[in-house]
Amino acid sequence: GGYHRVVEENRKLYNMVQDLKGNIRVYCRIRPSFQAESKSVIDFIGEDGSLFILDPSKALKDGRKLFQFNRVFGPNASQDEVFKDTQPLIRSVMDGYNVCIFAYGQTGSGKTYTMSGPSGGTSKDMGINYLALNDLFRMSNGRKDIMTYNIYVQMVEIYNEQVRDLLAEDKTENKLEIRSCNDDGLSLPDATLRSVTSTTDVLTLMKLGEVNRAVSSTALNNRSSRSHSVLTVHVHGKDTSGNTIRSCLHLVDLAGSERVDKSEVTGERLKEAQFINKSLSCLGDVITALAQKNSHIPYRNSKLTLLLQDSLGGHAKTLMFAHVSPEADSFGETTSTLKFAQRVSTVELGAARMNK
Ligand code: ADP
Numbered sequence: 001g002g003y004h005r006v007v008e009e010n011r012k013l014y015n016m017v018q019d020l021k022g023n024i025r026v027y028c029r030i031r032p033s034f035q036a037e038s039k040s041v042i043d044f045i046g047e048d049g050s051l052f053i054l055d056p057s058k059a060l061k062d063g064r065k066l067f068q069f070n071r072v073f074g075p076n077a078s079q080d081e082v083f084k085d086t087q088p089l090i091r092s093v094m095d096g097y098n099v100c101i102f103a104y105g106q107t108g109s110g111k112t113y114t115m116s117g118p119s120g121g122t123s124k125d126m127g128i129n130y131l132a133l134n135d136l137f138r139m140s141n142g143r144k145d146i147m148t149y150n151i152y153v154q155m156v157e158i159y160n161e162q163v164r165d166l167l168a169e170d171k172t173e174n175k176l177e178i179r180s181c182n183d184d185g186l187s188l189p190d191a192t193l194r195s196v197t198s199t200t201d202v203l204t205l206m207k208l209g210e211v212n213r214a215v216s217s218t219a220l221n222n223r224s225s226r227s228h229s230v231l232t233v234h235v236h237g238k239d240t241s242g243n244t245i246r247s248c249l250h251l252v253d254l255a256g257s258e259r260v261d262k263s264e265v266t267g268e269r270l271k272e273a274q275f276i277n278k279s280l281s282c283l284g285d286v287i288t289a290l291a292q293k294n295s296h297i298p299y300r301n302s303k304l305t306l307l308l309q310d311s312l313g314g315h316a317k318t319l320m321f322a323h324v325s326p327e328a329d330s331f332g333e334t335t336s337t338l339k340f341a342q343r344v345s346t347v348e349l350g351a352a353r354m355n356k
Helices: 002-021 079-084 087-093 111-115 128-142 199-215 267-291 303-307 328-344
Strands: 024-030 042-045 050-054 064-068 071-073 099-105 147-159 162-165 194-196 228-239 244-253 317-324
Touching (some): 024 328, 050 328, 064 328, 087 099, 087 128, 087 244, 087 317, 099 111, 099 328, 111 128, 111 244, 111 317, 128 228, 128 244, 147 199, 147 267, 147 303, 162 303, 194 199, 199 228, 267 303, 267 317, 267 328, 317 328
Parallel strands (some): 024 071, 099 244, 099 317
Antiparallel strands (some): 050 064, 147 162, 147 194, 228 244
């Protein structure tokens, strides 16, 4: 009867809302402490994605702040555990969804660890980039009777609002223009596009990209913490009746979010800092506008958001990892990272239960 119809309609509506909400996810990851004696600013991690931090300079309770995300990974979480909660998103790329995964946080908070793996490039504890491609290959193989997939990768960095090809043969002149999407859905039509069929191919390309990124950094200042690196995986699929899907997965290791003291840096460093600041706040504005379903989404305000325009919003899925350092002397940056992450999150604060 009527009642059942209303219930059914409500359920549809509820599922729709959940679906929309589910398009932007924020996970927080806390890296292990490097200072054994230092008191951690992390006071409590809840199963429900809640996180309490403690201001080390204040008395207990006064300095206790609550944040809430879709998920919080503590310092002991393994790469596999983190990947397990990322896998459904990766898998949806094979069904035609565009996906963006960002690593946000101050330099040294573990962004590269999450995306690429531990420094030094061992094949143990590989990060999301490698595990994701591995999974895509496995799925492509598993579906080969019904679907033929081709997988391609591009790797670029954005430094001072300029896009550089990290897989280019000619390293001298490779400033790239972002162009409106053509039929191939490429917004960087001139960037090197490499076909990959195995994880060995991927590892080779990732190494090349890292080398090219390092070559451009000046001797003393490791530039990689001040540029955004974007690994894009393009998936083309064709089924037995000729239907095609095209989608892409962007894996983004963002520039360090730390504020620099304007009185201490000048020249090139000040310029870099201003570019980073601007592009990270643009990214925040875009995700917030999407979360609030605003009619105007300010994609054009930075190269990063312009480049990712077709993979942010619409049916695309977004995941941001907010990385924090647990040490007391990082309290300021940790707080500002968590505030940024809370701003772009669709999880509402206050639902957290105090289990302690
Ligand atoms: P970022 O990319 O944010 O600058 P890194 O990923 O380089 O930071 O991390 C800084 C250091 O901490 C590296 O030596 C890295 O291997 C280590 N590290 C980061 N996160 C973890 C973690 N979850 N477990 C173990 N080591 C980590």
